[in-house]
Amino acid sequence: MQEKEILEQNDIIDISMDSNADESAANSTNLNDSLAQDSELEKAQAELTEQKDKYLRLMAEFDNFRRRTAKERLELMQTAGKDIVVSLLDVLDDCDRAEKQLATSTDIALQKEGIQLVFNKIRSTLQAKGVKAMESINTDFDVEKHEAITEIPAPTQAMQGKVLDEVMKGYYLNDKIVRFAKVVVGK
Incomplete structure (x- = not known):
């Protein structure tokens, strides 16, 4: 135990x-x-x-x-805008030369030719930068492109609703509207 x-x-x-x-x-x-x-x-x-x-x-x-x-x-x-301004300086120089020519020359035909050259140069310069004028006359009125200034009676039935006159041209910049055309519309 x-x-x-x-x-x-x-x-x-x-x-x-x-x-x-x-x-x-x-x-x-x-x-x-x-x-x-x-x-x-x-x-x-x-x-x-x-x-x-x-x-x-x-x-x-x-x-x-x-x-x-x-x-x-x-x-x-x-x-x-530097690029466009620099390209327009050439046109401004041409305008200055034309102004001097207008002051010294009496030949109207020569003056017209010089001014026309300046106008063509400015158009071509702007066109090279992508600016294009809008064609509005005799086209249908489009509120997306046109601003109606006034309406006048249309000369024919076919001209109703169409642009009869352009008070101010419209412009595109690279296919975008930068200024609407101010137009007269036929009613």
């Missing part, structure tokens, strides 16, 4: 030692878990700092881009 008691006591001691071993193992696991959590937290904080830095750099880069494009757009608007 004593032997049995001794064996039971040994089992109790073994069991208590096992439970102590488990507790110490659990404590070491808790330490390992907290170390792992700390390293994950540091890793997450480092990643967050890196992302914030990337975000700030991206915002600064975008702000610089916005300022640069605004400046370029302003410069473009200021010099957009």
Whole structure:
């Protein structure tokens, strides 16, 4: 019987030692878990700092881009007409020469010819830049292209609703209307 008691006591001691071993193992696991959590937290904080830095750099880069494009757009608007102005300077020089010729010459035929050359040059210069005159007379009135100044009785039934006269020519710039034609319409 004593032997049995001794064996039971040994089992109790073994069991208590096992439970102590488990507790110490659990404590070491808790330490390992907290170390792992700390390293994950540091890793997450480092990643967050890196992302914030990337975000700030991206915002600064975008702000610089916005300022640069605004400046370029302003410069473009200021010099957009430079090409047409430079090409019209030749016509202006011709106008100056024609004016001098008008003051010194008495030959009307020669003066008319010189002025006609200036008119043709300005038309060809504008045409080279994409300006095209709108043909309106004897066409159907179109509210998309024409601005009716007045209506007059049509001379024939066929001329009703058509453009009879053009008070001011309309123009296209690269197939877009830049000025509507002011017309007289038959009713």
